[in-house]
Amino acid sequence: MNTYEHSVSLDVTACTGCTTCLKHCPTEAIRIREGHAVIDANRCIDCGVCIRNCPNNAKKATYSKLDQVLRKKKWKIALPAPTLYGQFENLDDVDYVLQGLLDIGFDDVLEVSQAAEYVSAYTRNYLKTEGISKPVISSACPVVLRLISLRYPTLQGHIMQILPPMEIAAKMALEKTAKTHPELKREDICICFISPCPAKVSYVRNGFGEYKSEVDEVVSVSDVYFSLLNVMRRENQAPESLSRSGMIGISWATSGGESSAIFNDKYLAADGIENVNRVLDQLDNGNISSLEFIELNACPGGCVGGAMAVENPFIAKARLQSLRRYLPVSQNFLKEEDKDYIPDSYLFESLPTYLPIQRLSSNFAESLRMMSDIQKLRANLPGIDCGACGAPNCRAFAEDVIRGKAVVEDCVVRRKRELERQNGGPHHEGE
């Protein structure tokens, strides 16, 4: 039934079946079965926490290979996420990176940070719209969007219906190409997003609700970083003046950047998936009122913390701070007639259908019986959440057993206690 294509995947040969990812997964999507991890595609939100924590590098993000993308179409346009700029030491001008992208084989470049400045400007318009549910939740982080569609049905109406900067950048790139190269057809063009995060790969593959992404390929910041290193070392000439983004656009790479651009102090910015969950819980309970805007980033520090980036997010953040220091606040402005308006092409129409992953059964009476059985079983489990059964904790294990996805004998602690009972009490060394 699941048709959601994920970027996060498992290398079975590298997985030792340890319980690290099991314990860290924020949606309890992982189980250990037959000695290795198994990811439940219905629950996975592509947050990349398992990739960051796996001691054996068995968790991987899948994305397009840069060299293959560069061989594909007639006209290849790179859309670098601003996180890319934070990967380089001693970079004092974004133009070196953009020139580098052309040098490695892209035909044109359109900065996602440039599109982000338009999104910021339209967000200020959006917040003035009458009848919208506040606080408005940012639509930029795909992990947060999927988390809301799986767990927080009542918050879906708060999601800002402006497309994320990546999509706006794709549209801008297509418009620009239509003007500069009218001979090119859509199928001659490859729009390639340079992503710090696996969830963007999934977003591009699956779309969002009814919306289908305009991005054709997604490559990783890390792959691009390593190929850029080769060409950027040649400091023979000054790069072309290509960058069209200011402080606001660059700041989108770090938590709080998007919010600061709404020019309104009634906002909250949280990063890291656990913090995101806490904020959404509070919001769901109606405890966060009087805020205009909520920016949530699943990765620690914001997009710079993405699992497909190279550099430590805090170092990347520090570099971006110095990189943007002498930039104008913004380099992209709305036309006078757009000051109270958002073009339809910037909006998405529908939200994904709520997928109730927690629901026990579609039949209420059956759900009640199952919950009652889960409660009874939990009372008979050790409650130490060891993970040896393959479930992240005793509660999840009880649910698995009642759902028919595990057998109670998988609990080794319980089995040990039964053996002890049969043998007349626990035995210890030296007794």
Added chain:
Amino acid sequence: MSEAAVALHFNVDGEDFTSAGQASVQVKKSLRQLGIDSEIIRKVSIAMYEGEINMVIHAGGGEAHVLIYEDRIEIKLDDHGPGIANIEMAMQEGWSTAPDNIRSLGFGAGMGLPNMKRYTDDMKIDSVVGEGTHIVMTVNL
């Protein structure tokens, strides 16, 4: 009366104001697992939240039992607080005996009991001054 299919029990800690509202969150999670309509979940969690906060503010905590039947949800709140002297008065919107420090946090607007009544299909209050308060709220499914 038939036996509840699922019974949830919570000790509402009167000492720790920061944890007030936690039981309501747990109830909401369980109701979602059961696939209950989101409008009903909203009603139950607001009623539960208000009741929980009341027990923390006025009664030094207490106990909450949430009983889920096939046709209804019952929320039972029991405390050994000061009791409510005039229930009719307490049911009026805006009437509150909450202390100032609580009001400064945004509570004590006198909407607790009225909201509990508004969001449930039935509410019974049994209170004895000096002994405590017992409330049973029912939301029909």
